[in-house]
Amino acid sequence: MPQTPGIPGIDDEGLEDRIPFLLRLEPQDRKTLLALGRELTFAPRTVLLHQHEPSTHVLLIQSGWTKVITSAANGYEMLLALRGPGDILGESALLTGRSRSATVTALEEVRATAVDCERARNFIHRSPGVSFLLLGLISDRARAGDRRRLEFAAMSVRERFSALLLDLAHTHGRRTPRGIEFVIPLSKQELAGAVGASREMVQRLLKDLREKKAVETARRAMLITRPDVLRMIAKRGPGQPSGL
Numbered sequence: 001m002p003q004t005p006g007i008p009g010i011d012d013e014g015l016e017d018r019i020p021f022l023l024r025l026e027p028q029d030r031k032t033l034l035a036l037g038r039e040l041t042f043a044p045r046t047v048l049l050h051q052h053e054p055s056t057h058v059l060l061i062q063s064g065w066t067k068v069i070t071s072a073a074n075g076y077e078m079l080l081a082l083r084g085p086g087d088i089l090g091e092s093a094l095l096t097g098r099s100r101s102a103t104v105t106a107l108e109e110v111r112a113t114a115v116d117c118e119r120a121r122n123f124i125h126r127s128p129g130v131s132f133l134l135l136g137l138i139s140d141r142a143r144a145g146d147r148r149r150l151e152f153a154a155m156s157v158r159e160r161f162s163a164l165l166l167d168l169a170h171t172h173g174r175r176t177p178r179g180i181e182f183v184i185p186l187s188k189q190e191l192a193g194a195v196g197a198s199r200e201m202v203q204r205l206l207k208d209l210r211e212k213k214a215v216e217t218a219r220r221a222m223l224i225t226r227p228d229v230l231r232m233i234a235k236r237g238p239g240q241p242s243g244l
Helices: 027-035 091-096 117-126 128-154 157-172 188-195 199-211 227-234
Strands: 038-042 047-049 057-063 066-071 077-083 103-106 110-116 174-176 179-183 215-218 221-224
Touching (some): 027 128, 057 117, 077 128, 077 188, 091 117, 117 128, 157 179, 157 221
Antiparallel strands (some): 038 110, 057 110, 066 077, 066 103, 174 179, 215 221
16 A cells, blocks of 8 residues: 655645545455455546446545546536545545546546445445544545635635645655655646636746746656745735735
8 A cells, every 4th residue: 555645844734635545444444445346447548437427336546646627517627636546536426325526537547446336335334433534534625625715715826826836746746855856747727727727827827936946847747946935925825915
């Protein structure tokens, strides 16, 4: 199993929802749950779960990263979350029996274990401790969603974008002598959708951060050389001018 993701000291506040479900379980419970399913492999950009489809199974990610997106009737898409090793997908539909509330797409090759909903429910009913941990995860994700909605209301695009880069550094980053480097799992359009901006605005924000020597960028890769600059921007009060 993967270790808990994240680089200490990057942006550790309010990350309870980042503790993957499988890492919350006792080893024996984790082993038993995984044994109930079948392992699947998904190629990059493959859809794992479709919004509005019936809920027949949950997915437990073994390796690789996915994006969770919800779509409005007019075609507008919003990035809700990134889910990676150890995460569970489809947990809300598992408990409610309702159709999928979002679409999940592989950002890279993903290995996951698919467990039929009926088998998963029976396991949860027999294991009160697992049920408690699953409810805790759902609560943490709801709190994280509330926090992000508050950020959208209270923060400028510039502040939200800096906070997003800190999040990506925390979940995908690797420390180097020059800073924190990571492969960006999202396109510029997806980055824009994540912070409620246009693609052109994201390009301007990246240019501004490069000029501040806070980041260096390459194709689908980034080096954060001054995380303190991103923190200062992301945590500045909404009443202060953003400059963009």
